[in-house]
Amino acid sequence: MKTGTLVVSINLAALVLLAIFFPHLVISPGKPIDAHAELASDCFACHTPFRGSTADKCTACHKVAEIGIKTTKGLPIGAEHKNVAFHQHLLENDCVACHSDHKGVKAFRPISRFSHNLLVADLQKQCDSCHRSPGDALHLKIKGNCAQCHNQDAWHPATFEHDQYFRFNRHHDTECATCHIDDDYSAYTCYGCHEHSRSKIREDHREEGISNYENCVECHRSGDEDEAKRGGRGNEKERDRKHDDD
DSSP states (O other), X not given: OOXXXXXXXXXXXXXXXXXXXXXXXXXXXXXXXXXGGGGTTOGGGTEETTTEEOHHHHHTTSOGGGTTTBOTTSOBOOGGGGGGTTGGGBSSOOGGGTXXXXXXXXXXXXXXXXXXXXXXXXXXXXXXXXXXXXXXXXXXXXXXXXXXXXXXXXXXXXXXOGGGTOOOOTTOOOOHHHXXXXXXXTOOOSTXXXXXXXXHHHHHHHHTTOOOOSOGGGTOSSOOTTTGGGTOHHHHHHHHHHHHHO
């Protein structure tokens, strides 16, 4: 055997032995996260040779029923970490789909990598069980029913533009619940204000010969009482209809 070939063979053999007996020195992508620092030299605590890191290795320490509720030592977890207690409702255990132990790669994958289809159907509708509500003025007034404007593929863009339906004027600075009853933002009512009783609205509109007065924004997009007389949304649609007929 030539000297060069011998040297290469020896080096390869050394690398294989190092990878088998001291993998943390050869193939580790980085130090473990701080919580797993004590496992830095014990790769096989999380990895199985030729199979990699498997869920059963994770759940040997992190009991699924206790994630977000108790630590691996059985101590209660503070309320600020309770939002991770959705793991009990996963259809399957695939820890590495979202998590990594090493600082050389992201310890937690971006949320776009998480498939909500891994959750049981009922939990998929309870967004606020895992996600904090946005802190802007609009969302602070809204509770639940995220799916009416958002979907599971991405938070943005939202499908709802309020000005397409109703443009608030200075007289309509009110709470969402005034118009949207029982947190149902797919429907609205104008009878939440004291001057908008159903009987009064019916009487006023019948005097004008208007029989369909339930869908208020058809003619009063801003809430202005005289908007319809100036050519509100409803009048525009009527003109369009007549134009098509002609």
